[in-house]
Amino acid sequence: MSFDRDTICVQGGYTPGNGEPRQIPIIQSTTFKYATSEDMGKLFDLEASGYFYTRLQNPTNDYVAAKICQLEGGTAAMLTSSGQAANFYAIFNIANCGDHVVASSTIYGGTFNLFHVTMRKMGIEFTFVNPDCTPEELEAAFRPNTKAVFGETIANPALTVLDIEKFAKAAHSHGVPLIVDNTFATPVNCRPFEWGADIVTHSTTKYMDGHGAGVGGCIVDSGKFDWMAHADKFPGLTTPDDSYHGITYGERFGKEGAFITKCTAQLMRDFGSIQSPQNAFILNLGLESLHVRMQRHCENGLAVAQFLQNHPKISYVNYCGLPGDKYHELAQKYLPNGSCGVVSFGVKGGRKAAETFMKHLKLAAIETHVADARTCCLHPASATHRQMNDEELAAAGVAPDLVRLSCGLEAASDLIADLSQALDKI
Ligand SMILES: *Cc1c(COP(=O)(O)O)cnc(C)c1O
Numbered sequence: 001m002s003f004d005r006d007t008i009c010v011q012g013g014y015t016p017g018n019g020e021p022r023q024i025p026i027i028q029s030t031t032f033k034y035a036t037s038e039d040m041g042k043l044f045d046l047e048a049s050g051y052f053y054t055r056l057q058n059p060t061n062d063y064v065a066a067k068i069c070q071l072e073g074g075t076a077a078m079l080t081s082s083g084q085a086a087n088f089y090a091i092f093n094i095a096n097c098g099d100h101v102v103a104s105s106t107i108y109g110g111t112f113n114l115f116h117v118t119m120r121k122m123g124i125e126f127t128f129v130n131p132d133c134t135p136e137e138l139e140a141a142f143r144p145n146t147k148a149v150f151g152e153t154i155a156n157p158a159l160t161v162l163d164i165e166k167f168a169k170a171a172h173s174h175g176v177p178l179i180v181d182n183t184f185a186t187p188v189n190c191r192p193f194e195w196g197a198d199i200v201t202h203s204t205t206k207y208m209d210g211h212g213a214g215v216g217g218c219i220v221d222s223g224k225f226d227w228m229a230h231a232d233k234f235p236g237l238t239t240p241d242d243s244y245h246g247i248t249y250g251e252r253f254g255k256e257g258a259f260i261t262k263c264t265a266q267l268m269r270d271f272g273s274i275q276s277p278q279n280a281f282i283l284n285l286g287l288e289s290l291h292v293r294m295q296r297h298c299e300n301g302l303a304v305a306q307f308l309q310n311h312p313k314i315s316y317v318n319y320c321g322l323p324g325d326k327y328h329e330l331a332q333k334y335l336p337n338g339s340c341g342v343v344s345f346g347v348k349g350g351r352k353a354a355e356t357f358m359k360h361l362k363l364a365a366i367e368t369h370v371a372d373a374r375t376c377c378l379h380p381a382s383a384t385h386r387q388m389n390d391e392e393l394a395a396a397g398v399a400p401d402l403v404r405l406s407c408g409l410e411a412a413s414d415l416i417a418d419l420s421q422a423l424d425k426i
Helices: 005-011 037-044 059-072 083-092 109-121 135-140 164-173 254-271 277-287 290-309 328-334 350-359 390-395 412-424
Strands: 076-080 100-104 125-129 146-152 178-181 199-203 217-221 314-318 342-347 376-378 402-406
Touching (some): 005 290, 059 076, 059 217, 083 199, 083 254, 100 164, 135 164, 164 178, 217 254, 290 314, 290 342
Parallel strands (some): 100 125, 100 146, 146 178
Antiparallel strands (some): 199 217, 314 342, 376 402
16 A cells, blocks of 8 residues: 555654554664574674664664655665765765766755865765756766766755756766755655656755754665666676675665665765664654645745745845746746745845844844754855855855745744844844
């Protein structure tokens, strides 16, 4: 029996047996007991599945990962300690020193820095392309050693909408997977696998948790990418792993399981960015109401965007739900039920006016955060994107005067009244 997304949000991932806890149990244990060394040996060889050490896997995490996997329509998933860890693992699982990745230039500042600075030090090269580029421009970014393509469904904070089909087509014509960070849209509003993406990542810190309570991440595999058919490009998945007694992940676990099994067995084992079971439990509480909250975040986002669009002190508004927005057409295709609660805009008078305006907001707090039940705002050029020069800022779609407002779950009328009185102070 297959269920609607709303039902999966509430009940997916965990089905208790007779007399078992109704809510998912928090298995607050680092380790698990076995009767014989032989039993344990089989787990280490990946011959039997089971738990032995929480750095690799924990039942609480697996229940929650299974729910997100169902929501995205994937075949396997894992939780990570943060969204940063999820994106790092997703790339590093298939790209090594000497490899190359094509990425959208408007991705989240933290991810841009991870790719452009830290992973470059590891010998992985990135080419950043404008998400609105033509298929020819996209084509020109590929190299013989390209191993993946990466973008965000709705970019944070640029709010560009990714033409997922265009990027998937280009990736597949070069025999590499498309990885999509679906943090802002969530599977409630977009399922990138339905448009050709192969791997989806999340910062669960945002809407999935939704209450600003726990940092976390997730990686989901669609199970569609045929690693063995492109064996020469992905030796890590298609040749024996000496650190696991010669297992070839692509053969042993197939298209459906190879990516996540390798990512757990190698990267989680070696880097250890596991989510704590306690945080996974908190994340699941958020997921139980994700479908209800997303609807309200989108309603508030649209109401606020409409108010700002008509305000004389506002120079521009980015919100793909607004008719006339540059991304409205793409949003109607990929996000027909709504996008997210994040709106960005420019205040006339530039940086100085934006600062005055933000200082006078009473409900919207200044925070390095988005996608929370409480409305918050940020001036990216002086916070999350501070490390970028003007050229990089422009490529990232972040104007120096851009204000990012994350509409929470309060009454839209109160949010609008708050914005209105703060704009009056300029
Ligand atoms: C916040 C964010 C991240 C990073 O996630 P953390 O959980 O903060 O590590 C990655 N991608 C996007 C789109 C984000 O918004």
